[in-house]
Amino acid sequence: MSNDLEGLTRRRFVSTLGALAVVSTTLVHLPDNAYAAVPVLGGPNGPTSENGWPIIDGKSLKPMALQGSDATVTVVSGAVATILEHVLRRFHYEIDTLGAEEVYSHSDKVTGGVAFESNYQSGTAVAIRPTVYPVGVAGGFFPNELLIIRDILAECDGVVSWGGDDRRNPKEGHFQIDVPPRSHLLGKVARKFDQWDIASRKGAGFEVDPFAPDRLAAAAELKAKQAPE
Template identity: 35%
Template sequence: MTLTRRAVLLSAGALGAGPTLNGVLTGPAAAAAPGAEPSAETKWTARRSDNGWAIDPDAVDSFRVEGSPATVRLHRDASAVLLHVARRWHYEVVPLHSSRDALGHRTDRAVRAAYESNYLSGSAIALLGAGDGLWPHQEAIVRDILADCGGVVRWGADLSPAAACHFQIDVGPDAKPFTQLTKALRDRAVHHNGPRPGAVEDPAAPERRAKARRLARTQSKN
């Protein structure tokens, strides 16, 4: 799926918001199509979020996004993957200037789309600060980040209603791809054998671009 610049615009309300997701995921820029009516707000009553993660505030902690001044509250088990996404976003897409630019766990159960419930379990993150949207080279980086995560993470631009600031763990906590990715990321951190902060393999390399395109086709259809 090829995203237009209009599809990735972030609402002005999102940029001015405090530590809350109200207006971030359901503002004008999150609409599935121009002129579409916003979804009605409902209360999420299930014990698990839409992606199968238990809603347990005791499993949530605060984490700093490496290289930035931002901290974000996430499920401890989801933190390695979502912080990897946030770190690459900070270095390669849009700098995170404060904790207002990275929003995670929330307790307000009012949602307009099922995927917003993933914030209740701390298994989703909203990364802001893109101003009037993402340029094509930034979109390419985001696709590379998703490919780097092997399909474990899904971008809100591929969901309905679209939300270009939204990233979620797209599998359950016991899914093998998730546990393998988490182990790999934590091993890198412990043994310092991964890329330096801000230094990754070239996202423009043909094999990486091909992998990113294949995943985009898959995730945009589901």
């Protein structure tokens, strides 16, 4: 990308975020035990999804409204919900507005045939507009939008992976928890996002600059781990 184009993209991006700089984020602080590692339901021999999480009955989950949008999402409560909500809210505020029924989440049945789609059955993955960003199709985002996605992933410290990084079966609207249920990183990252939303005005909806050198470096470092060339 030329310097002129990069500057134009950056100015356009930052000006867009400027309109979102003051977004209400009235969230309820969760107790520390809400971030505890989630036990594997049904024992170690129970069915699990591709990422190692237990497959669960959707009746045990409650849909939650995605703050600031008309979308709802049904995922495992606690740390998983906090983290995936952060991903979705940044997408909504910084890439494209999410409407009702535009986020696919928990499902008791998955028919796509791609291994990572089983993670919907465990309530640990979401798909934004799966008909717009279907399996096997890449190139659905502009460069500045990809930059935001990489920045979001870097904020998640490797806890979340992106379906667009699957070389054989990319699914660019897909985001999933990519650590096991007992990972200490779940609580660490969820607590960080919760604290951002409450106190530091760093959470989804507040202005960030993904072009900042430290953020670009963090995004590049994580990409090298999750999607090596």
